[in-house]
Amino acid sequence: MSSLLYKEISTKEDAAACLLCHDAPCTKACPHEIKVDTIIRSLRFENKAGAVNKLPHLLPCENCDAKPCEKSCLKSNINQAVPIDRIMKAMSAEQKIKESEVDLSIEFCGIKCENPFFLSSSVVGSNYEMVAKAFDMGWAGVTFKTIGTFVPEEVSPRFAALSKESLPFVGFKNIEQISEHTLEENINFLKQLKKDYPGKIIIASIMGQNEEEWMKLAELMTEAGADIIECNFSCPHMSIDGVGSDVGQNPDLVTAYTKATRKGTRLPILAKMTPNTGNMEVQAKAAMNAGATGIAAINTIKSIMNVNLKTFESEPNVKGKTSVGGYSGKAIKPIALRFIHDMKKCEDLKDIPISGMGGIETWKDAAEFMVLGCENVQVTTSIMQYGYRIIDDLIEGMKFYLSTEGYRSISEIVGKALDNILPADKLERDSICYPKFDREKCVGCGRCFLSCYDGGHQAIKVDESSKKPVLQAKNCVGCLLCSLVCPIDAISPRKRVKKAQ
Incomplete structure (x- = not known):
């Protein structure tokens, strides 16, 4: 019984203890050059097949009594080292999986993408250096941080996390606004990215304050070399009235601003929808009827978190005060999937392209969005926790899943789950x-x-x-x-x- 319990339960717990260090000392200490950190990271990101396949054919850990990897583990500075030797031996008992050739490329809004994994519009894609690094690591595209005609004044701090029991990061709140760079700087970033990475897809997220600004921003993004324009109708915490989710909850404004954007560009347009509404289909139909090509959903959810019961202050704490902000992270995935489903089950929206986001951390999360009808997914909060390197397990995990299940192309799974979700009275x-x-x-x-x-x-x-x-x-x-x-x-x-x- 103990062996069975270890393989099924303890390996996950052991891997969960890892700090997922940058430039991991455990890997540097291994005399056999085993990539200890990437193996454990694959386990953490639901890519067990990838973890097993990264092990050498004959595991030298069996005869390694010194355990230099564990001696170098930084977790020992907190309580005890990650039991790396135990993890490796447990994984070596697993059968390696032969990966078949699968095609992760997919067409989105008429544009071929090398894979469906994009950075979403946020700080993770907000300047040239960051996006270039992500592209080099394998991300197929970026929705660049929302560009406007103004530079917002930001607060400090502007992030907070929700914890539960031993989990330090269940959900995430931010009160950050659009790009902190000038319009000119952002245009230069986009031009240089398109020049240096012509095969990558650049989605320019924009936010205007009136119809003239929406049209002008669309023109400028088109000239800068963007492949797609995303209209940010959904940011829940702008300090200016009449923008962000104020627009996304109003079908008339969605219509007017989508039409204005269409006047400024020939490119595909994504309308980014707010979840701070009961029925997203109303605003989505308004956008599509006004000239949008597809929908991006969902943005963050209006939230308040972590009220201190001694001081009665909340987070992020800005000199004792805070504001309603946007909630993201793994906890909002079920809500995002519900909105995606509702749009795909709507007769007027069932065939539109959807870029899905909201709580995607692993390949499995991404696959859930895709089987509900998305052809493209965007990620932010997971990158903020773990870095761009998660792309390795997104790609590898998805490939193992597809090949194991007999699929040859990722496009084959799009929408596969929709027929299994019914109204309650039909169950x-x-x-x-x-x-x-x-x-x-x-x-x-x-x-x-x-x-x-x-x-x-x-x-x-x-x-x-x-x-x-x-x-x-x-x-x-x-x-x-x-x-x-x-x-x-x-x-x-x-x-x-x-x-x-």
Whole structure:
């Protein structure tokens, strides 16, 4: 049992302890030149196949008693070193996967992209040096940080993170505005990027304050060499009224500003939608009817976080004050997917190109957006945590997934999940899935009992001798809350059966 538990649970926990250092000392210390840091990083980013395939055929760790990698681990300065030797030995027991040739290139808004992974409009793509580095590392394109005719005055600090239990970064809040560079500087950045990286895709995000500015900015971005124009109708925390999400919640303004942008360019136009609305389809249809080519969604969600219960100040804390800001990160992914789904299920929008964003950290997150209909994805918050290097596992993880599932091109998965999401009244309600308990894996912690009794239907009792769960079938409704709270994945659904009459 201990071996099984280690492989399924402990390896993840061990890898989660890694600090994901820059210029990792563990890799530098390895006398066998094993890329320790990239292997652990692949595990963290759900690219287990990539981690296993990076190991040498014969793992020298078996005969390495000195463990220089662990001795150099910076985590030991906090409590204890990451158990690198244990991780490597566990991975070496896994079967390597042969990767088939798959094509990650995809057409978006009529433009061929080498892969679907783009930087989103934010600080991660805000000057020449940053974007050039990202392009060199394999990112296919950038939505450059939103360009306006003015340079905003920013505050300090302007970021905050939401934590939970041992997780330091569940969600992220920012109160940063559009580009801190002048219009002239930004135009020069775009021109130089297009000159030096002609095969990469540049989306110029713009924000005007009136129709004339929207048209003029579109003209300037077109002249600078942009491939696509993105209209930022969605920033939730601008300090100027009548811009950002104020526009995105108003179909009339969306119409007027999209039309103005169309007057200024022949390029494809993306309307970036705000999630700070109940029904995104209304504004999306307004944009498409006014000349947009596609939609970008979602931007950040209006939020307040981390109220200090001694000082009653919130974050980001600017001399004791803060403002409503934009919430992003992994926590908003389900919300983003819901908006994407709603637009793709709308008859008037089902065939439009969508660039998806909101909580994408791994290849798996990106694939979820794509199977719901996106042909392109954009990333910011994950890069802010881990750096541009996440592109390695986005690309490799996606390739392993596609080849393992028998796909030859990433375009084959676009929209594959849409038919499986139905209105609530269409779901099958005459059958039930009871939980199945794996008694070999179960350690008798009683978490399933607590959740079922206090938050469910009192369908589990604990056997006094074994301390393991026993199902009370007459009370069980098949909600499977127990399987979600089990810390070691020892509970799974049984085969679906007809409900008793």
